[in-house]
Amino acid sequence: MRRRALVPGLRAVAVASVLAAVARPVLAHGGSLGGGARESLTVPTWLMLATGGAAVGGSFLLASFATDRSAIDALLDGRRTLRLPVEPALRLVAGALGVVVLLGVLVTGYVGPTDPLSNPAVVVVWGGWWAGFAMSTYLVGNTWPAVNPWRTVVSALPDFGRSYRWRFGAWPSVAGLLALVWIEVVSPLADEPAVLATTVLGYSAVTLAGAVVYGPETWFSEVDPVARVFRYYGAVAPFGRAEDGSPELRPPGSAVSSDLLDGVDEVAFVVALLWVTTFDGFVATPAWRTVARWLVGLGYPPALLYPGAMLAGFALFFGLYLLAARLARRTAPTYVATATLARRFAPPLLAIAAGYHVAHFLGYFLSLTPALLTAVTAPLATVNPPLLVVPGWFGGVAIAGVLGGHLVAILAAHATAFDLFPGRLQAIRSQYPFIAVMVCYTMASLWIVTRPDVPLPYLP
Amino acid sequence: MTDATQRSGDGFGETHGDETDDDRTAYDVPSDETPVECTYCGRPFESDALLALHRGQVHADVITDDERAAYDSAHEAESGQLRRFRLKALAVLVVIYFGFLMVYALV
Ligand SMILES: [Zn+2]
Numbered sequence: 001m002r003r004r005a006l007v008p009g010l011r012a013v014a015v016a017s018v019l020a021a022v023a024r025p026v027l028a029h030g031g032s033l034g035g036g037a038r039e040s041l042t043v044p045t046w047l048m049l050a051t052g053g054a055a056v057g058g059s060f061l062l063a064s065f066a067t068d069r070s071a072i073d074a075l076l077d078g079r080r081t082l083r084l085p086v087e088p089a090l091r092l093v094a095g096a097l098g099v100v101v102l103l104g105v106l107v108t109g110y111v112g113p114t115d116p117l118s119n120p121a122v123v124v125v126w127g128g129w130w131a132g133f134a135m136s137t138y139l140v141g142n143t144w145p146a147v148n149p150w151r152t153v154v155s156a157l158p159d160f161g162r163s164y165r166w167r168f169g170a171w172p173s174v175a176g177l178l179a180l181v182w183i184e185v186v187s188p189l190a191d192e193p194a195v196l197a198t199t200v201l202g203y204s205a206v207t208l209a210g211a212v213v214y215g216p217e218t219w220f221s222e223v224d225p226v227a228r229v230f231r232y233y234g235a236v237a238p239f240g241r242a243e244d245g246s247p248e249l250r251p252p253g254s255a256v257s258s259d260l261l262d263g264v265d266e267v268a269f270v271v272a273l274l275w276v277t278t279f280d281g282f283v284a285t286p287a288w289r290t291v292a293r294w295l296v297g298l299g300y301p302p303a304l305l306y307p308g309a310m311l312a313g314f315a316l317f318f319g320l321y322l323l324a325a326r327l328a329r330r331t332a333p334t335y336v337a338t339a340t341l342a343r344r345f346a347p348p349l350l351a352i353a354a355g356y357h358v359a360h361f362l363g364y365f366l367s368l369t370p371a372l373l374t375a376v377t378a379p380l381a382t383v384n385p386p387l388l389v390v391p392g393w394f395g396g397v398a399i400a401g402v403l404g405g406h407l408v409a410i411l412a413a414h415a416t417a418f419d420l421f422p423g424r425l426q427a428i429r430s431q432y433p434f435i436a437v438m439v440c441y442t443m444a445s446l447w448i449v450t451r452p453d454v455p456l457p458y459l460p
Numbered sequence: 461m462t463d464a465t466q467r468s469g470d471g472f473g474e475t476h477g478d479e480t481d482d483d484r485t486a487y488d489v490p491s492d493e494t495p496v497e498c499t500y501c502g503r504p505f506e507s508d509a510l511l512a513l514h515r516g517q518v519h520a521d522v523i524t525d526d527e528r529a530a531y532d533s534a535h536e537a538e539s540g541q542l543r544r545f546r547l548k549a550l551a552v553l554v555v556i557y558f559g560f561l562m563v564y565a566l567v
Contacts, residue, residue: 047567054556061549067542069517259484329488335495335504337488420485422505422514425541 045450049443056406056442060435063414067424072415076257079250081242091146098149101128102200104379109197113382119193120375125200126190127368128375131361134233138354141247142234144227150204151220151227154211161215164222169265174272176225181276182310185283186459228269235260235347236354236408253408256347257415264339267346268318273353275317277360278445279310285451292457302458320440321346324433332430334421344420345434348412352438355405356445359398363390406438509534 043051066072084090101124109121116122137144145151180203183189189196203226211219220227234240235255242248261267282288283306292305300308325342328334334341367387374385413434417427487504489495495504496511500519505511508530515523516531523531 043564044567047563051560054560058553058556061553064549065546333506335487335489335506337486340484340486421510422517423510424538425545426510428545 045447048450049446052442052446053439055403056410056439057435059407059410060414060431060438063410064428066414067418067428069418069424072418075411076251076254076415079242079248079254082239082247082249084247087247094143094146095149095152098147099152102149102204105200106197108375108379109193109200112193112380114193115382115384116191116193117371117385117387118374118382120379121193121196121200122190123368123371123375125196127365127372131365131368132372134230134357135361135365137230138233138236138350138357141237141239142230144230144234145220148220148227150207150211150224151216154208154216154219157208157212159215160213162213164214164218168222169263170222170228170269171265172223173225173228174265174268176223177229177269177272177276178310178314180225181279182306185280185456186306225269229273232270232273232350233354233357236351253351253412256350256408257412257419258347259344260347261343264322264342267321267342270346270349270353271318271321272314274349274356274441275314277353277356278317278441278448279313281445281448282313283309283456284453285448286454287451289454289457296458305458320437324437327433328430331432332421332426334426334430336420341420341430344416345413345431348409348416351408351412352405352441355402355408358401358405362397362401363394366390366394406442409438410435509537513538 105121105124112119187195189199210223236253238249238252240248240255296302322342325338328341367390369388371385374383413431417430421427421430489504496508497504498511498514512530512534515527
């Protein structure tokens with residue numbers, strides 16, 4: 001039963017407070033939770049959604065009391081450039097480590113134990129990489145350019161340097177991200193190591209071919225969705241790179257209030273990053289099952305259910321976001337173009353995406369640490385490693401992740417507005433539509449996590 | 461008048477690399493509106509007050525005494541509006557807080 005069944009023993013996480021329901025994705029990824037969490041939840045759904053929405057809206061109102069420009073600037077400054085004399089050596093080690101891990105994943109995926117928890121490929125890719133490493137990119141800093149094994153391999157290959165059509169911009173990486181998450185949802189990537197290894201092999205073939213043809217710089221900065229995900233997550237992190245390329249330490253979240261994105265295509269990627277998190281949970285709700293059955297009853301081909309939902313939901317999210325940018329012109333009011341507003345107010349959303357990632361994966365990662373250790377020490381043995389039981393209060397950490405992400409996003413959007421507009425009241429009003437979108441997103445996410453988890457319909 | 465002062469063009473997707481991103485802000489003025497424009501940088505504004513605020517912030521070292529006075533009075537007027545906004549925001553926060561307190565007591 002795909003990734004959700006990988007860790008069946010995590011029911012113990014109690015959902016104590018109202019917003020604790022946000023913690024459920026930890027379980028949704030870790031085990032088939034069924035009605036477990038909801039039984040302990042005495043608050044009606046509508047009240048919980050209202051509370052979540054009010055928490056976001058109230059945070060915005062609180063932030064609106066900060067209107068002193070020099071104070072807002074001071075909050076964002078305090079960047080410190082770091083000296084890292086051993087950087088070339090570190091890069092070499094990280095690159096080599098990345099390649100060794102990739103080879104290990106491919107080999108053990110095919111010849112390792114078939115029990116997913118004993119299989120290093122499954123445990124390393126899901127626990128080590130997509131949960132653990134991804135968390136390090138926004139909590140610490142993005143080290144993917146150094147670790148990225150495909151980049152290391154490509155640097156040893158010839159570079160054809162075909163010019164990339166800039167007008168495609170980030171759209172190929174948007175499509176790539178949606179495609180990767182679609183594959184993750186509909187195929188048993190976490191249960192069948194060979195399927196996982198084949199997927200990694202397929203991704204490697206596409207990535208190496210693309211990087212050789214267009215050159216690694218273009219490929220990994222424009223087309224490759226994985227590199228883009230980690231680069232965007234890295235914008236939230238306290239460690240980053242200054243404009244001259246030297247490493248710097250900055251207040252966490254301060255970089256997402258600067259003008260990071262090049263165009264609306266890159267905005268689409270930020271929105272896609274938020275949407276795929278939601279999609280993962282949405283397709284496990286009874287509502288989706290009902291819609292899917294209804295669509296198939298109307299003659300919609302079942303094979304196109306998931307790609308269709310993926311695209312439709314993304315279009316909805318992106319459309320709503322662009323609508324908010326349009327409306328902001330009126331609420332501010334301002335003559336700043338819709339595209340500029342969309343571009344400037346998108347990076348703060350990355351903090352929200354990071355917050356949901358913490359909620360999804362921190363407990364999952366910790367519960368898998370014994371399996372990760374076993375995967376490294378005894379890669380080819382079926383040992384059935386134990387799962388670390390995450391204590392009940394841990395749900396609170398997940399909530400803190402979601403709330404913290406929202407708080408950073410609201411503060412960053414606030415700073416962005418004060419950077420864009422001369423009027424203080426204008427800067428506050430310009431955020432109304434974006435805050436409305438954030439409130440809707442929070443309530444939609446809360447609604448999804450309080451639905452019962454059902455098996456995904458129309459999948460083999 | 462549409463895009464009268466659009467300086468960074470619409471090809472954001474083409475501005476790759478690490479050129480300085482000092483001002484990549486694009487403007488889009490509806491054809492039926494007449495904006496006031498900053499004489500120093502050409503940026504269009506919706507009202508004289510916003511233009512005055514902009515001049516005082518961005519061009520503080522070059523503006524005339526009249527423009528400085530206009531900035532000060534616009535800033536003053538805005539502070540008054542801001543105080544009223546804060547009162548409303550505070551009222552909404554209080555209503556939210558006690559509203560939820562009561563609802564949670566009842567449910
Ligand atoms: Zn000006």
